[in-house]
Amino acid sequence: MISSSFRYRSVLILAAGLLLLGCDLLESEGAGQGDPTRGDTTTVASLVQERHNEQPAGTGVVVSIVDGSDQQTLARGVTRAEGDSVDTHTVFEIGSITKTFTALALADRVEQGAVRLGAPVAASLPDSVDVPGRDGTSITLKQLVTHTAGMPRLPPNFGKESEFESTDPYAAYSVPELYRGLEGTTLLHPPGTAYQYSNFGVGLLGHLLARRSDTTYRALIRDRISARLGMEDTWVELPEGPNQRLATGHRPNGSAMPHWHWRESMAGAGVLRSSARDMVTYLKAQLGQAGAPSPLRRAIERSHTTLYDREGEGPIAYGWHVREQNGHTVFWHNGETGGFKSFIGFNPEQNAGVVVLSNVAQGGSTEMGFALLDTVLTSKEEDGQG
Numbered sequence: 001m002i003s004s005s006f007r008y009r010s011v012l013i014l015a016a017g018l019l020l021l022g023c024d025l026l027e028s029e030g031a032g033q034g035d036p037t038r039g040d041t042t043t044v045a046s047l048v049q050e051r052h053n054e055q056p057a058g059t060g061v062v063v064s065i066v067d068g069s070d071q072q073t074l075a076r077g078v079t080r081a082e083g084d085s086v087d088t089h090t091v092f093e094i095g096s097i098t099k100t101f102t103a104l105a106l107a108d109r110v111e112q113g114a115v116r117l118g119a120p121v122a123a124s125l126p127d128s129v130d131v132p133g134r135d136g137t138s139i140t141l142k143q144l145v146t147h148t149a150g151m152p153r154l155p156p157n158f159g160k161e162s163e164f165e166s167t168d169p170y171a172a173y174s175v176p177e178l179y180r181g182l183e184g185t186t187l188l189h190p191p192g193t194a195y196q197y198s199n200f201g202v203g204l205l206g207h208l209l210a211r212r213s214d215t216t217y218r219a220l221i222r223d224r225i226s227a228r229l230g231m232e233d234t235w236v237e238l239p240e241g242p243n244q245r246l247a248t249g250h251r252p253n254g255s256a257m258p259h260w261h262w263r264e265s266m267a268g269a270g271v272l273r274s275s276a277r278d279m280v281t282y283l284k285a286q287l288g289q290a291g292a293p294s295p296l297r298r299a300i301e302r303s304h305t306t307l308y309d310r311e312g313e314g315p316i317a318y319g320w321h322v323r324e325q326n327g328h329t330v331f332w333h334n335g336e337t338g339g340f341k342s343f344i345g346f347n348p349e350q351n352a353g354v355v356v357l358s359n360v361a362q363g364g365s366t367e368m369g370f371a372l373l374d375t376v377l378t379s380k381e382e383d384g385q386g
Contacts (some may be wrong), residue, residue: 008020037090043375045074050370051358052076056254059360060086060247062276063368067352067376072299073276079359080248080256088277091233091246093260094342095270095335096188096199100266100303101221102206103145103319108224108299117307121149124208129179134187137162140173143191144205146308146316150189151201158200168337170270171261178265195310199269202319206268217267226278227298229285233275236267246273247359249339257339257361270337279355283344286331287351304331304348325370328377334366343369352376 048063055061060077075086084090109115115124122131123140131139134150142151155173157180162172182204188196189341210217218236226234233242249257260270274282284290285300292300303318315322320331325347332345343365346353354372 003375015034041144044072044372047368047372047375048074048076051356051364054364055358055362056250056252057081057359058083058254058283059250060090061084061356061358061365062086062088062090062092063357063372064088064118064276064280064283064355065353065372065376066280066287066289066346067379071280075276079245083248085246085357087247088280089233089275089358091238091273091275092243092342092359093249093270093335093337094272094274094279094357095337095339097333097335097339097342097344098268098270098272099202100319100333100344101225101272102202102209102217103317104206104299104303105209105224106141106145107303107318108296109212111295111299111302115141117210121204121208124212125179130183132182132185132187135190137191139187139191141205141208142307144201144208145318147195147201148308148316149191149198149201150187150194150196151185151198151204152188152196153168153198153200155200156184156186157181165257166312168260169265169338171267172263173206173265174263175265178204192308195308195313195316199266203266206266207264209268210264217264221272224283225296228279228293229290231274231278231281233273233278234282235273236262238273242273244273245275247340249337250360251280251339252360253361254360260337260338270335274357276355276357279344279357283346283353283355286346287348287353289351325374326377330370330373332369334369336361341365345369345373347373347377350377 044065051061058078058081060079062075073088077086079086079090090192110117120141157177158173161177162286173205183368210220213220238246249259251257281290285292306315306317308316320333323330328347330345330347335342339361341358341361343356354369356369358365
């Protein structure tokens with residue numbers, strides 16, 4: 001639900017005449033985009049402007065919207081203090097949106113018959129690793145991808161064995177520590193009986209998928225997803241070109257935040273970095289627009305399948321949270337690291353979606369993402385396309 005105060009502030013900004021002022025329309029494709037007389041365009045611009053006004057100096061935000069064949073990307077701010085302006089090529093940490101890539105990798109492996117969704121976790125681990133269970137029930141891959149395995153948000157030994165650094169919390173956590181953490185875990189509930197968001201669970205899933213494919217998580221995502229979609233800015237360790245376009249992250253008070261680094265143990269939970277250009281490609285692939293190779297296209301379609309229904313809170317698909325928004329089914333995920341915020345949401349039936357990337361770990365990106373998506377979907381209804 002989008003708060004009334006957020007909508008009210010947006011109307012005030014619009015009435016004050018900010019609109020496109022200081023908000024660069026970087027890309028425009030398809031009929032009607034960039035036309036300031038369109039209500040959806042001006043409202044989008046005001047929401048982007050509002051988000052940036054709330055951010056500390058030296059930071060930026062990039063928003064991309066896909067509406068059928070139309071596309072627009074708007075940006076405001078900079079990559080760092082006295083840095084370049086943010087644009088479609090600026091690279092951001094996308095945090096937990098990485099989980100949707102991990103989930104898609106699972107859907108791809110299931111589609112190819114390489115793994116079973118209901119396979120026990122223990123089958124993909126060394127025999128020496130003890131996997132916790134409860135009430136005679138074992139953890140499965142399906143439960144990891146839906147956050148229903150009963151695993152806590154983080155491993156019980158996280159930050160206790162290695163040289164933990166709070167500004168880069170995942171950098172030292174190794175695979176052996178992951179195994180010891182798994183063995184020391186007491187499940188919060190019997191597997192498959194309740195939802196509990198878990199970085200631990202999806203990090204483990206990414207490791208298992210890479211292990212089953214005899215590769216690294218980095219190579220798995222690159223080979224099976226990002227390279228197939230032509231996503232040239234989506235990496236773990238960035239090559240020279242994209243690395244030069246990596247924005248500096250910031251705390252809410254405006255101070256610079258070191259980038260986060262991840263080892264193989266938990267990479268699947270939040271390791272990826274990407275640009276608005278690439279995230280639009282990923283969004284279009286979710287909408288069936290990106291020309292994905294047929295095996296990956298089928299995996300994407302599979303990844304939208306409901307796997308668990310949280311009563312009163314919406315279903316869970318392969319990594320995607322699903323909600324009803326003004327009569328529309330929306331798939332979404334957000335992300336946050338120490339210095340970045342991100343959001344992606346889309347409605348396949350209306351062929352529309354939104355991406356928000358910001359280099360400050362400050363609230364509002366998810367709320368703005370839903371507000372932008374609501375604006376696009378409402379506009380389509382008013383135009384008779386709904």
